Amino acid sequence: MTITQILILAFLAILLGWLTRKRQRVNLLLTASVLIIFWLQPALPLRYLDFFLPTFSIGFTVLAWTLTASPEERYKKETKTSAAITLGIILLLAATRYLGLTNFLTPTRPPAIGQILLLLAIFTVGAFLLTRQRPSSSNTLLWAGFALLVAFFIILKTPALVLIASRGWRLFIGQNANLASSSDIHWLGYSYLAFRLIHTIRDRQSGRLPDLALGEYLTYVIFFPSFSVGPIDRAERFIKGLRQPENSYRDDILVGGQRLLLGLFKKFVIADSLAMIALNPLSSTQAQNSLGAWILLYAYTFQIFFDFSGYTDIAIGLAQFVGISLPENFMEPYRQPNLTLFWNNWHITLTQWFRSYFFNPFVRALRKSRKISAGMMILISQLATMILIGLWHGLTWNFLLWGLWHGLGLFVQNRWSGWAKVRIAEASISSRAQRILSIFGIMLTFNYIALGWVWFVIPDPVQGWQFILLLWGAA
Amino acid sequence: MSDMISTLNTFIADEILKQPGRTFAANEALISSGLIDSFSLMDLALFVEDTFGVQIDDTELNADTFDTLEALSEIIQSRS
Numbered sequence: 001m002t003i004t005q006i007l008i009l010a011f012l013a014i015l016l017g018w019l020t021r022k023r024q025r026v027n028l029l030l031t032a033s034v035l036i037i038f039w040l041q042p043a044l045p046l047r048y049l050d051f052f053l054p055t056f057s058i059g060f061t062v063l064a065w066t067l068t069a070s071p072e073e074r075y076k077k078e079t080k081t082s083a084a085i086t087l088g089i090i091l092l093l094a095a096t097r098y099l100g101l102t103n104f105l106t107p108t109r110p111p112a113i114g115q116i117l118l119l120l121a122i123f124t125v126g127a128f129l130l131t132r133q134r135p136s137s138s139n140t141l142l143w144a145g146f147a148l149l150v151a152f153f154i155i156l157k158t159p160a161l162v163l164i165a166s167r168g169w170r171l172f173i174g175q176n177a178n179l180a181s182s183s184d185i186h187w188l189g190y191s192y193l194a195f196r197l198i199h200t201i202r203d204r205q206s207g208r209l210p211d212l213a214l215g216e217y218l219t220y221v222i223f224f225p226s227f228s229v230g231p232i233d234r235a236e237r238f239i240k241g242l243r244q245p246e247n248s249y250r251d252d253i254l255v256g257g258q259r260l261l262l263g264l265f266k267k268f269v270i271a272d273s274l275a276m277i278a279l280n281p282l283s284s285t286q287a288q289n290s291l292g293a294w295i296l297l298y299a300y301t302f303q304i305f306f307d308f309s310g311y312t313d314i315a316i317g318l319a320q321f322v323g324i325s326l327p328e329n330f331m332e333p334y335r336q337p338n339l340t341l342f343w344n345n346w347h348i349t350l351t352q353w354f355r356s357y358f359f360n361p362f363v364r365a366l367r368k369s370r371k372i373s374a375g376m377m378i379l380i381s382q383l384a385t386m387i388l389i390g391l392w393h394g395l396t397w398n399f400l401l402w403g404l405w406h407g408l409g410l411f412v413q414n415r416w417s418g419w420a421k422v423r424i425a426e427a428s429i430s431s432r433a434q435r436i437l438s439i440f441g442i443m444l445t446f447n448y449i450a451l452g453w454v455w456f457v458i459p460d461p462v463q464g465w466q467f468i469l470l471l472w473g474a475a
Numbered sequence: 476m477s478d479m480i481s482t483l484n485t486f487i488a489d490e491i492l493k494q495p496g497r498t499f500a501a502n503e504a505l506i507s508s509g510l511i512d513s514f515s516l517m518d519l520a521l522f523v524e525d526t527f528g529v530q531i532d533d534t535e536l537n538a539d540t541f542d543t544l545e546a547l548s549e550i551i552q553s554r555s
Contacts, residue, residue: 206532341509352537355513360533363517378514414512421492 001228003268005040006314009224010260012036013321014253020322021249026078026215026242027085029223029322034058034089035105036224041188043107045179046169051110052119053187055090057222059123060149062086064197065217066130067138067145068204073211074131082215087120142201149194156187158395189228191392195353196221200235202357210236216243225318229311231329231349238324245323256320263313266306274303279467281458290473297471300457301450305334308347334449337441339406339413342449350389359385378414383407393456398464402455409448479527479548486522491515501545506538523547529554 001009012032020028037054044050062083066074073079093106094116102109110116133141155161159182166184170177200217203209212220212235220238245252279300287293309330319326333346343351359381366377383404390403429437451468458464480501488497491511505511511519513536520531529551541547 203534206534208532208534338509340512344509355537356534359513360517360536363514364521364533367517367521374514381514414514417512 009318013318017249017252017321017323026219030082030215030219031085033219033222033224034086037222037227038093039105041107042186045184046166047173047175048111049169050107055119057193058086061218061221062123062127064145065214066127067141068200068209070211073213079214142205146198146201149197153194156190192230192232193221195232225315226326229315231312231327232353233326241324252320252323256317259313259320260317263310263317267310271303271307271310274299278303279457284458284467287470290471293470297450300453334446335442336445337438339409339445342445354385354389358388379411382410397461398455398459401461402452405452405455480544483544483547499544502543504542506542523551527551527555
């Protein structure tokens with residue numbers, strides 16, 4: 001997001017916060033969120049796709065709601081209102097093609113109205129058919145929805161598959177397929193959308209999902225402050241603030257305003273300044289010596305933190321303006337004495353999501369099977385979880401290595417603390433010695449994380465390895 | 476309630492931390508403080524399920540749902 005976009009959103013959120021205090025809360029926030037996900041979607045070289053992708057985001061969300069909602073929720077009067085608002089806005093945006101308002105709220109000229117009507121009809125019929133499902137087939141359908149979301153995710157995160165998809169779209173729409181590139185498709189917010197939908201699907205399966213009206217569900221999934229950068233809130237937590245703001249409007253503006261300013265400063269002053277000297281694939285080849293390489297690496301280490309946590313502060317601030325408190329995502333991650341605590345405090349909502357829907361079920365299954373030793377179980381589950389988190393950033397070798405780096409680090413740290421915990425307790429060492437140990441832990445953890453960023457930022461693992469050698473003066 | 480807290484305390488001290496005899500205050504943070512890691516948390520959940528016959532969901536194994544012996548025993552009581 002650009003600073004201009006953020007300021008426009010801030011103005012809108014302050015206005016919405018005031019308007020929605022007493023009435024039409026869900027309808028107005030839904031209207032704003034639908035409009036904004038079209039507005040924020042970047043223009044794409046593939047014709048009309050930048051209009052269809054936000055439409056798909058909304059269509060998938062409606063289908064997921066139909067799958068997870070109770071029959072009583074489906075037939076409430078509010079459902080029709082929310083559906084009418086959503087369809088109405090999409091058609092209104094489509095109409096800008098004919099009103100000479102092209103590029104006003106959509107990045108490029110929308111497709112012809114007939115194509116949009118056809119797509120909306122497909123989603124509507126799909127949702128209608130899902131309401132006719134037999135209760136016995138509902139779990140199968142939930143799993144099918146889960147598989148579909150993961151399949152799209154794999155396509156979007158694999159450069160070779162994006163290239164195939166781009167060629168396919170170009171042929172379908174009548175563009176030159178030879179110009180296809182693996183960077184053609186940027187589906188704004190898809191990762192976070194998929195995380196939220198999978199959370200509701202899995203919680204529906206375990207019977208823990210609260211009843212949500214269509215408008216509430218849509219607003220939860222495409223809520224504009226957190227749509228593209230997180231945090232990934234949990235539905236039951238989010239709807240409390242959506243239904244009833246916790247604080248007064250005045251307090252929300254003050255708290256949200258401070259948070260927004262902090263986020264803007266972190267992102268646009270600190271992170272963007274650091275970006276000028278931070279490690280990137282090009283600068284990694286230009287570093288002359290070990291000292292220069294460490295400066296690049298430390299600059300990147302702080303840049304990524306201030307960039308990401310700055311955006312999170314902006315999202316939290318904007319949400320506060322409309323009376324919704326989003327969860328924290330970063331809590332002093334670089335000041336943690338070990339890697340486990342780093343991951344408990346870095347991109348918190350993402351790691352909690354992976355813990356809930358992958359790590360815990362996986363560990364539970366391994367524990368119950370009792371076929372492998374405790375040490376092996378810890379190694380396998382740490383590696384599997386961290387590799388998945390790595391691959392979430394992209395299905396490429398460098399992200400796999402980054403996941404492996406952290407998985408191995410967590411395993412070693414787990415074994416070490418298991419061994420050291422008992423001995424430190426037995427030795428009853430002084431508080432001063434404990435403080436020194438803690439400072440040593442913070443420095444070791446910070447540098448381990450910093451070295452891991454090499455894999456993250458340099459796409460070619462060979463080039464990454466060369467840079468690591470340079471850091472140690474061996475290249 | 477105090478029996479339940481005592482049973483949980485003994486399991487955490489003996490089986491998780493390997494420090495028999497250690498006691499925890501009922502409101503002492505166990506998860507957010509890093510005392511119980513995510514593997515041990517699963518052991519605790521399985522122990523609670525076997526001992527008290529209540530289900531702890533995978534999505535509940537975090538400091539937000541229960542961080543103290545007091546909070547855990549309240550969850551167990553509300554479900555048994």
